[in-house]
Amino acid sequence: MPARSAAPARSKPKSTSRPRKLGPEQVARAWARKLDAKRPGLVSFVLDRLAEANGRPVWQPRLDPVSELILTILSANSADINAEVAFEALRAAYTSAAAPVAASTEPRALPGWGGRGLPNLPPPDWSAVEAAPLAELTDVIRPGGMANQKAPRIPAALSALRANGGNYSLDFLAAKPPLEARDWLAAIPGIGKKTASVVLLFSFGTPLMPVDRHVLRVSQRIGLIPPNADPDQAHDLYLAMLAPEQMYEAHVSLITHGRRTCHAQRPDCEHCPVAPRCRYFDPKAE
Numbered sequence: 067m068p069a070r071s072a073a074p075a076r077s078k079p080k081s082t083s084r085p086r087k088l089g090p091e092q093v094a095r096a097w098a099r100k101l102d103a104k105r106p107g108l109v110s111f112v113l114d115r116l117a118e119a120n121g122r123p124v125w126q127p128r129l130d131p132v133s134e135l136i137l138t139i140l141s142a143n144s145a146d147i148n149a150e151v152a153f154e155a156l157r158a159a160y161t162s163a164a165a166p167v168a169a170s171t172e173p174r175a176l177p178g179w180g181g182r183g184l185p186n187l188p189p190p191d192w193s194a195v196e197a198a199p200l201a202e203l204t205d206v207i208r209p210g211g212m213a214n215q216k217a218p219r220i221p222a223a224l225s226a227l228r229a230n231g232g233n234y235s236l237d238f239l240a241a242k243p244p245l246e247a248r249d250w251l252a253a254i255p256g257i258g259k260k261t262a263s264v265v266l267l268f269s270f271g272t273p274l275m276p277v278d279r280h281v282l283r284v285s286q287r288i289g290l291i292p293p294n295a296d297p298d299q300a301h302d303l304y305l306a307m308l309a310p311e312q313m314y315e316a317h318v319s320l321i322t323h324g325r326r327t328c329h330a331q332r333p334d335c336e337h338c339p340v341a342p343r344c345r346y347f348d349p350k351a352e
């Protein structure tokens with residue numbers, strides 16, 4: 067009897083579905099897990115070494131939240147000292163009725179800030195700032211640089227605050243969950259994740275991690291974040307990598323390190339406390 071031929075093996079149907087694309091939060095969590103597995107303890111090492119060199123930053127209130135918002139708008143793509151000049155020009159041009167006649171004009175240092183600081187004076191009259199003709203407002207803040215881009219953002223932000231509660235206040239954001247508060251601020255035209263995170267972190271201690279150019283540069287060099295991460299991604303990565311109580315310290319420590327040691331040009335690696343684990347200094351650093 068002839069042998070029965072074996073039935074042809076069925077080939078597996080090819081999947082036509084594309085691999086599922088991960089969302090930014092999943093990508094960030096995956097990076098945090100990978101970093102922890104490949105370079106354990108790196109975040110703590112960096113924070114501890116920077117704390118030994120520069121002191122461990124402890125949150126303290128800086129400015130009132132609306133001043134923080136306007137100062138941060140003025141500091142975009144400008145040196146902090148120029149933002150101070152523009153803020154002081156606003157204060158002089160639109161003086162608050164509450165301003166004392168003879169108040170100290172001595173600047174007070176602001177944590178995490180690169181300028182000379184600001185005197186402890188009442189904020190400008192925000193209703194006068196919002197109502198000012200745009201050309202006038204632009205001229206007032208011109209000494210701070212990039213006035214044409216920044217001037218329209220100021221009344222837009224003030225108008226959004228007033229429309230929300232009838233006054234110029236951000237206090238309601240203190241009680242919101244961090245990402246909800248950040249999204250509320252970032253919905254205002256001209257306000258991005260960084261500005262929103264700065265305002266919330268410094269005003270209320272909201273656990274968010276602002277990533278400016280110093281934080282981005284230092285983080286990429288050490289290898290805390292991938293070398294090609296953009297600022298937007300870096301915000302998500304840090305939210306996955308840091309415990310809430312580490313965010314203020316990480317922001318202030320990395321920004322200070324970027325200003326004092328890890329300069330954009332010629333970083334001072336010879337005197338850097340983080341060098342033993344920095345991938346810029348040693349590409350094989352663990």
Ligand code: SF4
Pocket residue numbers: 284287288327328329333334335336338339340341344345346347
């Ligand atoms: S070793 Fe050099 S590149 Fe690395 S963090 Fe320190 S100063 Fe920056």
